[in-house]
Structures are given as structure tokens and as C-alpha cells.
Amino acid sequence: xxxxxxxxxxxxxxxxxxxxxxxxxxxxxxxxxxxxxxxxxxxxxxxxxxxxxxxxxxxxxxxxxxxxxxxxxxxxxxxxxxxxxxxxxxxxxxxxxxxxxxxxxxxxxxxxxxxxxxxxxxxxxxxxxxxxxxxxxxxxxxxxxxxxxxxxxxxxxxxxxxxxxxxxxxxxxxxxxxxxxxxxxxxxxxxxxxxxxxxxxxxxxxxxxxxxxxxxxxxxxxxxxxxxxxxxxxxxxxxxxxxxxxxxxxxxxxxxxxxxxxxxxxxxxxxxxxxxxxxxxxxxxxxxxxxxxxxxxxxxxxxxxxxxxxxxxxxxxxxxxxxxxxxxxxxxxxxxxxxxxxxxxxxxxxx
Amino acid sequence: xxxxxxxxxxxxxxxxxxxxxxxxxxxxxxxxxxxxxxxxxxxxxxxxxxxxxxxxxxxxxxxxxxxxxxxxxxxxxxxxxxxxxxxxxxxxxxxxxxxxxxxxxxxxxxxxxxxxxxxxxxxxxxxxxxxxxxxxxxxxxxxxxxxxxxxxxxxxxxxxxxxxxxxxxxxxxxxxxxxxxxxxxxxxxxxxxxxxxxxxxxxxxxxxxxxxxxxxxxxxxxxxxxxxxxxxxxxxxxxxxxxxxxxxxxxxxxxxxxxxxxxxxxxxxxxxxxxxxxxxxxxxxxxxxxxxxxxxxxxxxxxxxxxxxxxxxxxxxxxxxxxxxxxxxxxxxxxxxxxxxxxxxxxxxxxxxxxxxxxxxxxxxxxxxxxxxxxxxxxxxxxxxxxxxxxxxxxxxxxxxxxxxxxxxxxxxxxxxxxxxxxxxxxxxxxxxxxxxxxxxxxxxxxxxxxxxxxxxxxxxxxxxxxxxxxxxxxxxxxxxxxxxxxxxxxxxxxxxxxxxxxxxxxxxxxxxxxxxxxxxxxxxxxxxxxxxxxxxxxxxxxxxxxxxxxxxxxxxxxxxxxxxxxxxxxxx
Numbered sequence: 001x002x003x004x005x006x007x008x009x010x011x012x013x014x015x016x017x018x019x020x021x022x023x024x025x026x027x028x029x030x031x032x033x034x035x036x037x038x039x040x041x042x043x044x045x046x047x048x049x050x051x052x053x054x055x056x057x058x059x060x061x062x063x064x065x066x067x068x069x070x071x072x073x074x075x076x077x078x079x080x081x082x083x084x085x086x087x088x089x090x091x092x093x094x095x096x097x098x099x100x101x102x103x104x105x106x107x108x109x110x111x112x113x114x115x116x117x118x119x120x121x122x123x124x125x126x127x128x129x130x131x132x133x134x135x136x137x138x139x140x141x142x143x144x145x146x147x148x149x150x151x152x153x154x155x156x157x158x159x160x161x162x163x164x165x166x167x168x169x170x171x172x173x174x175x176x177x178x179x180x181x182x183x184x185x186x187x188x189x190x191x192x193x194x195x196x197x198x199x200x201x202x203x204x205x206x207x208x209x210x211x212x213x214x215x216x217x218x219x220x221x222x223x224x225x226x227x228x229x230x231x232x233x234x235x236x237x238x239x240x241x242x243x244x245x246x247x248x249x250x251x252x253x254x255x256x257x258x259x260x261x262x263x264x265x266x267x268x269x270x271x272x273x274x275x276x277x278x279x280x281x282x283x284x285x286x287x288x289x290x291x292x293x294x295x296x297x298x299x300x301x302x303x304x305x306x307x308x309x310x311x312x313x314x315x316x317x318x319x320x321x322x323x324x325x326x327x328x329x330x331x332x333x334x335x336x337x338x339x340x341x342x343x344x345x346x347x348x349x350x351x
Numbered sequence: 352x353x354x355x356x357x358x359x360x361x362x363x364x365x366x367x368x369x370x371x372x373x374x375x376x377x378x379x380x381x382x383x384x385x386x387x388x389x390x391x392x393x394x395x396x397x398x399x400x401x402x403x404x405x406x407x408x409x410x411x412x413x414x415x416x417x418x419x420x421x422x423x424x425x426x427x428x429x430x431x432x433x434x435x436x437x438x439x440x441x442x443x444x445x446x447x448x449x450x451x452x453x454x455x456x457x458x459x460x461x462x463x464x465x466x467x468x469x470x471x472x473x474x475x476x477x478x479x480x481x482x483x484x485x486x487x488x489x490x491x492x493x494x495x496x497x498x499x500x501x502x503x504x505x506x507x508x509x510x511x512x513x514x515x516x517x518x519x520x521x522x523x524x525x526x527x528x529x530x531x532x533x534x535x536x537x538x539x540x541x542x543x544x545x546x547x548x549x550x551x552x553x554x555x556x557x558x559x560x561x562x563x564x565x566x567x568x569x570x571x572x573x574x575x576x577x578x579x580x581x582x583x584x585x586x587x588x589x590x591x592x593x594x595x596x597x598x599x600x601x602x603x604x605x606x607x608x609x610x611x612x613x614x615x616x617x618x619x620x621x622x623x624x625x626x627x628x629x630x631x632x633x634x635x636x637x638x639x640x641x642x643x644x645x646x647x648x649x650x651x652x653x654x655x656x657x658x659x660x661x662x663x664x665x666x667x668x669x670x671x672x673x674x675x676x677x678x679x680x681x682x683x684x685x686x687x688x689x690x691x692x693x694x695x696x697x698x699x700x701x702x703x704x705x706x707x708x709x710x711x712x713x714x715x716x717x718x719x720x721x722x723x724x725x726x727x728x729x730x731x732x733x734x735x736x737x738x739x740x741x742x743x744x745x746x747x748x749x750x751x752x753x754x755x756x757x758x759x760x761x762x763x764x765x766x767x768x769x770x771x772x773x774x775x776x777x778x779x780x781x782x783x784x785x786x787x788x789x790x791x792x793x794x795x796x797x798x799x800x801x802x803x804x805x806x807x808x809x810x811x812x813x814x815x816x817x818x819x820x821x822x823x824x825x826x827x828x829x830x831x832x833x834x835x836x837x838x839x840x841x842x843x844x845x846x847x848x849x850x851x852x853x854x855x856x857x858x859x860x861x862x863x864x865x866x867x868x869x870x871x872x873x874x875x876x877x878x879x880x881x882x883x884x885x886x887x888x889x890x891x892x893x894x895x896x897x898x899x900x901x902x903x904x905x906x907x908x909x910x911x912x913x914x915x916x917x918x919x920x921x922x923x924x
Contacts, residue, residue: 035522094419137489223427224468225463225464225465225468225469225470226468226469226470226472228420228425228463229461229463229470230471230479230482230529231425231455232423232425232455232456232459232460232461232535233455233456233482233483233486234452234453234456234457234482234483234486234536235457235539236452243474243478243482244474246898247473247474248472248473250472321473322472322473323472323520324473324519324520325475344542
């Protein structure tokens with residue numbers, strides 16, 4: 001229902017063709033620019049830093065390459081080319097998803113990542129889903145459960161969750177549900193049950209941050225005039241929560257989710273280790289131990305990409321939650337004058 | 352208590368109509384409201400008959416809004432009401448929420464104070480209107496929407512479809528208040544509680560909204576509980592008045608009786624403080640200032656000539672100030688009058704050098720303000736001070752009064768420590784504040800005290816000109832009276848020149864010597880106060896003057912008020 005109003009309102013505005021699409025296109029371009037700049041920055045920093053992989057690996061006496069072999073490899077990798085040419089080559093490889101070969105296993109980096117990425121993505125998104133469900137459930141409870149039935153105790157949950165690290169939660173879950181209750185076999189970490197418990201371990205600390213922001217905002221919105229006025233129209237608590245309070249309170253939650261992406265990623269690496277799953281975490285672990293630079297670079301690039309994408313999504317969601325955000329042009333103060341032109345349209349029909 | 356008997360007598364329809372409930376529509380008995388230990392309403396009682404209106408009058412803190420909230424059962428958490436509130440004979444205070452909820456909206460409607468905050472900003476007006484429409488026994492969705500659009504048209508909204516599809520921020524305050532009134536009357540309640548429904552609106556909009564409320568109340572036979580701080584509005588719009596102070600009733604009775612001959616000292620004071628009822632209250636002080644100015648030759652202190660300023664908003668250019676000229680003789684008060692968006696704020700920003708005009712020139716004491724560097728303006732600013740509209744936000748809450756008032760002296764490096772402290776004390780005495788307030792922070796001051804501190808701060812540099820930007824619009828009428836008196840006696844004593852920005856013409860009449868009426872960036876009329884108020888030439892000025900609530904039922908209100916008053920007279924006779 002609501003989107004159709006929005007479209008209709010948009011159509012009535014002839015001089016601005018769908019401002020949301022213009023806004024989205026601008027954000028998308030910005031995101032691409034950020035990724036390219038990040039890549040350029042990393043490349044420049046790496047080429048300025050002393051030492052290089054050629055010296056580190058090829059000239060290592062243990063590997064026993066001859067000078068001719070070394071020169072051949074350098075030429076094959078294009079490392080004798082000028083820096084701008086190298087940048088262009090590496091950027092075009094990067095854009096086509098070609099991250100070169102792993103130094104440890106000599107397999108393409110892209111293949112290595114593609115093997116483990118789904119597992120991590122499943123864990124991370126399941127963890128985020130758990131975090132959202134738990135956070136919204138707690139927040140819903142604080143608004144609707146009367147204090148005498150434990151509504152107040154719910155407010156203490158986020159700080160409790162926040163103070164327990166996710167690996168502790170993971171170990172407790174493995175012990176209780178894996179060993180004691182036998183719900184899942186600990187040696188089969190990719191089974192559905194094991195994945196679910198890993199997601200719970202990952203999601204709970206993150207849910208605490210979301211819940212805290214959400215509760216504070218719900219409390220704030222519930223004190224606003226419009227909430228009292230809506231109640232005077234006969235709305236009950238549950239409807240007030242669902243129809244009025246949730247949407248304006250969700251805006252800061254979007255920001256928090258965008259900020260916790262790093263935590264979700266970092267947390268999934270730890271959770272993978274605790275539950276013994278293969279994933280980006282185990283790949284990073286092995287590659288770091290072996291100084292496998294191409295793999296590490298690709299993972300860092302991937303993480304940067306995820307960050308940029310999540311923030312892009314957050315930017316695209318804001319205007320859908322709050323129609324007051326100006327999509328095009330600089331933000332402006334609520335102009336008296338704009339108000340006045342609207343007031344001038346106002347005519348008392350019957351008075 | 353006597354009031355109840357006096358008021359129930361007022362409901363002839365309830366008593367005479369056969370088949371109607373014998374109970375008054377709303378009767379409140381011994382109502383007390385407490386927040387924790389602190390009792391804010393004590394033993395209040397009144398009654399409203401069907402299709403009757405009653406106004407609760409009082410200053411901020413008198414408990415009038417708390418009573419409204421208690422009747423609506425919308426007290427904030429921590430608030431606890433005792434006593435009896437009976438709607439159509441049924442006690443509602445003791446009802447569980449589940450049994451009271453069916454009465455919400457359907458039987459008791461609510462029009463809130465600040466229309467800007469009373470609708471959910473992230474939902475369309477239509478989505479919120481559907482909630483009110485859901486209270487009607489109308490299963491067909493399309494027909495419900497039709498009813499909403501009809502109601503919007505009835506409350507005077509031009510394009511109901513557009514309003515339905517809009518978000519609250521896309522409408523003006525006046526339109527939002529119409530929407531809220533529409534939503535309140537849509538489920539056809541028997542009682543409407545309106546909590547200061549116009550205090551956030553311009554005068555002309557206020558008049559239209561009050562006319563609308565009166566008309567709906569008449570046509571639909573709604574009982575109205577009107578909460579207001581303005582005695583003139585209450586007298587104009589209500590059959591009965593209840594005057595409150597500190598949570599207790601000071602006086603209650605029929606409007607004509609209370610208004611014409613207030614019995615309690617407090618009601619008399621409220622009456623005396625309404626500017627529109629006493630245009631010459633400060634004539635002595637005001638004319639003393641004028642005489643002093645004329646004796647000094649009356650040379651223009653401020654000369655604004657042909658000033659224009661254009662802003663660009665969303666690619667549209669908007670002429671905020673259009674060829675504005677006026678002069679202010681030294682030692683007099685010039686009022687800039689107009690509604691929001693009329694350009695008065697931009698004009699004073701130009702005068703203070705905060706914006707540069709596109710064309711034209713402004714001179715203060717012969718020195719140009721326009722086209723000067725920041726450094727050069729500093730010298731002018733010493734002569735030119737501003738008192739801001741809202742004393743609740745214009746003072747840094749972490750500073751003490753002493754530092755707040757002293758700061759301008761520090762900034763301009765005037766005098767020794769000792770001299771500055773003496774000057775701060777002297778200037779506080781000038782505005783009527785005692786020395787014991789020096790170490791207080793703004794939180795510990797009342798609104799009137801805060802505005803006095805703001806005035807002291809603007810006076811401390813001994814300026815010649817003070818720009819007063821709606822200095823009393825955030826304050827109660829009785830507090831306003833004190834501030835006006837302080838400002839006028841300072842003018843008479845020190846020969847200050849004031850530029851006074853206001854939308855309240857009644858106050859302007861008490862306070863100013865000359866007036867410019869602004870409308871859409873232009874000055875449409877200017878002149879001396881007696882000339883302009885005696886015979887307004889421009890239609891807009893006449894509309895503004897007509898919008899002043901005078902308290903006289905029938906004079907400023909809609910025609911039907913006259914008949915109602917006549918009916919009231921006939922009843923008492």
C-alpha cells in the first residue's frame with residue numbers, strides 16, 4: 001500500500017523524474033569510486049613499502065632458483081614493467097576476478113576463495129539473521145511485556161550478551177547441544193544443526209548492539225506526541241509498535257548493522273575456528289602462516305568490497321524508511337518559506 | 352464545590368432532550384494527578400454537557416494539560432490520577448485499558464497541541480487516517496477512504512487526495528492541524544479534547560482553526576474541552592471557563608460572568624495581562640520613551656533603504672525580502688509584523704549583518720552595516736544586540752548566569768574583572784533579577800527569568816539598538832507582561848531603540864511606536880501604531896487585526912458565535 005502512495009506522489013512531481021533512482025545511481029557511482037580508490041591506495045602503499053615478494057620468495061636460498069629462472073618469472077609476471085602499467089594490469093585482473101595464483105598451492109586464488117566463500121557467507125548471513133531476530137524480539141518484549149512480568153529484565157539482556165565473547169558462547173553451545181544433548185555431531189561442522197548453533201554463537205553478541213540501539217529508539221519514539229495521538233485513536237500497544245514505532249526506530253538500526261559488518265566477518269572467522277568449519281577464516285589462517293600474499297590480498301579486497309556494498313545498501317534503505325531525507329541536492333533546513341507557499345494554497349472551503 | 356452546579360445548569364439540551372442519558376457528557380470530580388509524590392493537580396471538578404464547550408485556562412504548570420491527559424488516560428508513565436472522571440455516567444479512570452480502548456477515538460477525540468509532532472513523520476497522512484476510519488462501522492475499504500477524503504474537504508483542506516498521499520513534513524502547520532481535527536472528528540466522537548490546538552500557529556491560521564473547531568462543534572453537536580493559556584480565546588470560544596493555577600481551580604463559571612467580572616484575583620490578573628483587552632496598558636512608559644526621543648530630535652537611528660535578498664531553494668529562487676525600506680528614530684520602537692515566511696526574520700538577519708543583501712543599504716547610527724568586513728562589523732555589533740525568540744534554547748545550559756551575562760564584556764575586553772562583575776550586577780538589577788541568581792544555571796530558572804537573562808546579556812555592552820525577535824512568544828501572557836514592562840522602562844530610562852519582530856498585533860499595539868506589516872517579503876503597510884490600528888489600509892493588515900482574539904464572543908469569531916451568546920444571555924435572563 002505505502003509504496004504505491006509514494007509512486008503516486010512521485011508522479012505528481014513533473015520536474016524531478018524519480019529522485020530515488022537519481023539518488024541510487026549517484027550512490028552506486030560513489031561506491032565504485034571508493035572501491036577503485038581503495039585499490040589504488042593499497043597498490044601505491046605496497047609498491048612504496050620496502051621489500052617485495054620477488055626478493056622474499058624467489059631469492060630465498062631454500063627455493064634454489066637460478067638467476068635466469070628468476071628473471072623469467074619476473075618477466076612472466078610483468079614485474080619489470082613500469083608502475084602505471086603494472087597498476088593497469090593488476091587492476092584489470094582484479095576487475096575480471098583474476099587474483100593470480102596462490103603461492104602455497106599454485107591454484108588460482110579465485111578458485112580457492114570460491115570454494116570456501118559460500119560456507120562463510122551462509123554462516124555470516126545466518127548469524128546476522130539470528131542477531132536481528134533476537135534483537136527485535138527483545139525490543140518487542142521491552143515495549144509490550146509489563147514490568148511486573150519481566151519486561152524490565154529484558155532490558156538487561158543486551159548488556160549481558162555484549163559482555164560474553166562469541167567463542168565462549170560457541171564453546172558452551174558445543175558442549176551443551178553437541179556433547180551433552182547430542183543434537184549435532186561435532187565432527188560434522190557443516191550439518192544444518194551445527195551451522196545453526198554456529199550462527200547463534202555469532203549472532204548473539206551482535207544482537208546486543210542492535211537491541212540496545214533499537215530499545216533506546218523505541219523508548220524515544222514512544223514518548224513522542226504522535227504516539228499519544230495514535231493511542232487516542234484507539235490503537236493498542238501491539239499495533240502502535242508495529243505500525244508507528246518500528247519504522248522510525250529502525251533507521252539507526254540500519255546504521256548499526258552497516259557498522260557491525262566488520263564484526264560479523266571477524267566473528268565468523270573466530271566462530272569457524274571454534275566449530276571447526278572450513279571457510280574464509282581457515283583459508284586466511286593457512287595463508288597467513290604461509291605468507292601467501294595473493295590470497296591475503298584477495299581476501300582484503302573482498303572484505304573492502306563487502307563493506308562498501310553493505311554501506312551502499314544502508315544508504316539505499318534510509319530514504320525508504322524516512323521520507324523526510326532529501327534525496328537530491330544539499331540538505332536544507334525546514335524552510336518557513338516553503339511552508340508558507342503550502343499555507344497559501346490552503347483555502348477554507350466551507351468557513 | 353460550587354462550579355459543578357453552576358456548569359451543569361448550562362446544559363439545557365442534555366436536560367431537556369427526552370430519551371437522552373441523564374448524565375452530563377463528561378463530569379470530573381475531585382480529580383488529582385500526581386507524579387510520584389508531587390501532586391500537580393488537586394481536587395479539580397467540572398462538567399461538560401452535550402454539544403457544550405468548556406475551556407480550561409491557566410499558565411504553564413497550572414496542570415491544564417495534565418487534566419486533559421488524565422481525561423484521555425494518556426498520562427506519561429509515572430503519572431497517577433485519582434478521583435472520578437465519568438464519561439456519560441461511566442467512571443473511566445478505574446476501567447482496565449482493554450475496556451477503555453473502545454471509547455478512544457469513537458467517543459473521545461483528541462486534538463493535540465503541536466501539529467508538527469502529532470503525526471508519525473515516516474507514514475503517510477492516509478495511512479494514519481485509515482486508523483481513525485477503522486473506528487467507523489464501515490467494512491468497505493474504498494468507502495472508508497471516501498469518508499476520509501470527505502472529512503478532509505470538510506475541514507477545509509483543498510486537495511484531499513494530495514493530503515492523503517502526503518507525508519506530514521510536506522504540509523504546513525495549519526494544514527496538519529486541520530488533518531488532526533479531521534482525524535479526531537472522523538469517528539464522530541461525542542467529546543473532543545483540544546489541548547492548545549493553536550498555540551503553535553500564526554494568528555490568522557489560529558483564527559481559521561478555531562472557527563473550524565467552533566463550526567464542527569455546532570454542526571455535529573460535539574462537547575468540547577478546550578485547553579488554552581489565552582483568556583481571550585477561551586472567552587471567545589467556550590460556554591464556560593475554569594481558571595486554574597498550580598493545579599487548583601481559582602474560578603469557574605459561565606464565560607460571560609467570569610470574563611466580564613472575574614471574582615478571583617488570579618483571574619483578574621490573567622484578564623489584565625491579555626494585550627488585546629488593554630491596548631494602552633503601558634501608555635505611560637511607551638509615551639515617555641517617545642517624548643524623550645522627540646526631545647532629542649528624533650534622528651533616524653536605523654535606516655533601511657530598498658533592501659532585497661533572494662535565496663535559491665531547490666533551484667527555485669525565492670525573494671525573501673523584496674525592496675524593503677524603513678527608518679527608526681532613535682529611542683523608539685519599530686515593529687515588524689507578519690506571519691511565518693513573511694520575511695521578517697531575514698530582514699533582521701540583514702540588519703544584524705548576518706546576511707548580506709543583494710541590493711540596498713542599511714545604516715545603523717549613520718554607519719553602513721552592509722558590505723562590511725567581519726572585523727568592521729564587530730564594532731557595529733557592540734551597538735546592535737539581539738534578544739532571541741526562545742530563551743529555552745538560546746542560553747548555554749552549562750553556563751552560570753554570571754558568565755552568560757559577562758561573556759560579551761569578556762569578548763570585547765571591556766574594563767577590569769572588578770568592573771565587569773559590577774556591570775553584570777547592575778544590568779541584572781536593571782532587568783529585575785536579584786544577585787542570588789548569579790550562580791544559577793539556566794535549568795534552574797523559569798522561562799521569564801531566562802528571557803530576562805538574555806535581555807541582560809544584550810544590555811551589558813550598553814548598546815543603542817536592540818533587535819527583539821519575538822521575545823515573548825515562548826512565554827505565558829503573565830510572564831510576557833513582566834518582560835514588556837522591563838523593556839519599556841529600559842527604553843524610557845536609557846533611550847534604547849528597539850526593532851521588535853512579532854506576529855502578535857495586540858502586543859505590538861501595547862509596545863511599539865511605528866509598525867511595518869510584511870507579507871511575502873514586501874512591506875504592505877507602514878505607519879504609526881495609532882494610525883495603522885485605527886484605520887488599516889491594506890486588506891492583509893485588516894485580516895491580521897481581525898484575527899486577534901478579543902474575548903468578545905461574536906466580534907472576532909464567526910457569526911454563529913453571536914447567536915450562541917444571545918442564547919446564553921436568554922438562558923440566564
